[in-house]
Amino acid sequence: MSNSKNHITKDGIRIHEKNDFLGMAKAGRIAADILDEVGDAIVPGIKTLEIDSIIHDMVVKSGATSATVGYKGYKHSSCISINHVVCHGIPGPKTLNSGDILNIDVTVIVEGWYGDSSRMYCAGNISKKSERLIAVTHDALFKGIEQVKPGNTFGDIGFAIQNYAEANGMSVVRDFCGHGLGRVFHAPPNVLHYGVAGSGPVLEEGMFFTIEPMINLGKPDTKVLNDGWTAVTRDKSLSSQFEHSVGVTSKGFEIFTLSPKNLFFNY
Numbered sequence: 598m599s600n601s602k603n604h605i606t607k608d609g610i611r612i613h614e615k616n617d618f619l620g621m622a623k624a625g626r627i628a629a630d631i632l633d634e635v636g637d638a639i640v641p642g643i644k645t646l647e648i649d650s651i652i653h654d655m656v657v658k659s660g661a662t663s664a665t666v667g668y669k670g671y672k673h674s675s676c677i678s679i680n681h682v683v684c685h686g687i688p689g690p691k692t693l694n695s696g697d698i699l700n701i702d703v704t705v706i707v708e709g710w711y712g713d714s715s716r717m718y719c720a721g722n723i724s725k726k727s728e729r730l731i732a733v734t735h736d737a738l739f740k741g742i743e744q745v746k747p748g749n750t751f752g753d754i755g756f757a758i759q760n761y762a763e764a765n766g767m768s769v770v771r772d773f774c775g776h777g778l779g780r781v782f783h784a785p786p787n788v789l790h791y792g793v794a795g796s797g798p799v800l801e802e803g804m805f806f807t808i809e810p811m812i813n814l815g816k817p818d819t820k821v822l823n824d825g826w827t828a829v830t831r832d833k834s835l836s837s838q839f840e841h842s843v844g845v846t847s848k849g850f851e852i853f854t855l856s857p858k859n860l861f862f863n864y
C-alpha cells in the first residue's frame with residue numbers, strides 16, 4: 598500500500614512517483630539559478646523593488662512562471678526580508694544599506710511543478726553577530742535535512758533544528774512553517790521547525806516538502822504589519838532564514854533547489 602504510487606497518506610500528504618522527482622528537479626534548478634544570479638545585484642543603494650524586477654525578468658527569461666504573483670493578492674516575484682523582517686517582506690522603494698542582511702525567497706512554476714527556495718544575502722560588510730546568525734540558520738536547515746529519510750518523522754526534523762538553534766543561543770520562529778509542495782504551492786503537512794523527536798507523521802519515499810527555518814537572535818515572537826504580509830520580530834532582533842525544497846528518496850533525501858554554482862551559503 599505505502600509503495601503504490603500517487604496516493605495520499607492518512608495525514609493528507611501526497612506520495613509522488615519516480616518521474617515526479619524529475620519535474621521537481623527542473624523547477625528547483627530554475628529557482629536556484631535565479632537565486633545564484635541575483636547575488637550580483639545585492640549592493641548598498643539598490644531598491645528592493647529593483648531586485649524584484651531583476652528576479653521577475655529572470656523568471657520570464659527561464660520560461661517559468663512566478664508562483665507568488667497573484668498568490669492571495671501578492672503582487673511580486675519575490676519576498677525580500679531585511680534585518681528584523683522574518684519573512685514575506687514586500688519589495689518596494691526601500692534601499693539597502695551597508696551592513697543589511699536580507700532573505701530573498703523565490704518560488705517558480707515549471708511545467709506545473711513548484712520550486713521554492715530562499716537564501717540570505719548581505720549588503721556591504723556585515724557584523725560578526727549577523728554572520729553568526731546566518732551561519733547557524735544555514736546549519737540548522739541542514740540539521741533538519743539530515744533527518745529526512747523513510748521511517749523518521751517530521752518531529753525529528755523540527756527537533757534537530759530547534760536543538761541546534763537553541764544550543765547556539767538563538768530562537769526558532771513558531772508562527773511560520775515549511776509545507777508540502779509539488780504540483781501545488783502549499784500542501785500538507787505543516788513542517789514545523791521545532792518539536793519533539795519521534796512525533797508527527799512518518800516520512801515516506803515520494804513526499805515533497807520545504808524546510809525553511811526562521812531563526813532570531815532575540816525572542817521568537819513575531820507580528821505581521823498593517824500591509825498584511827510583512828512579518829517582523831516583536832523585539833526588533835535580527836532574523837534569518839534559508840529554504841530548500843526536498844523529496845524523500847528510498848535512502849534519504851534529494852534537494853531540488855541546490856545551488857548549481859554552490860552559492861547557497863557564501864560567507
Ligand code: MF3
Binds near residue numbers: 669671826840
Ligand atoms: N515562498 C514563500 C514560502 O516559502 C511563500 C511566499 S507567499 C507570498 O512558502 F505571497 F508572500 F509571496
Ligand code: CO
Binds near residue numbers: 713776
Ligand atoms: Co516555502
Ligand code: CO
Binds near residue numbers: 702703713714715840
Ligand atoms: Co519560499
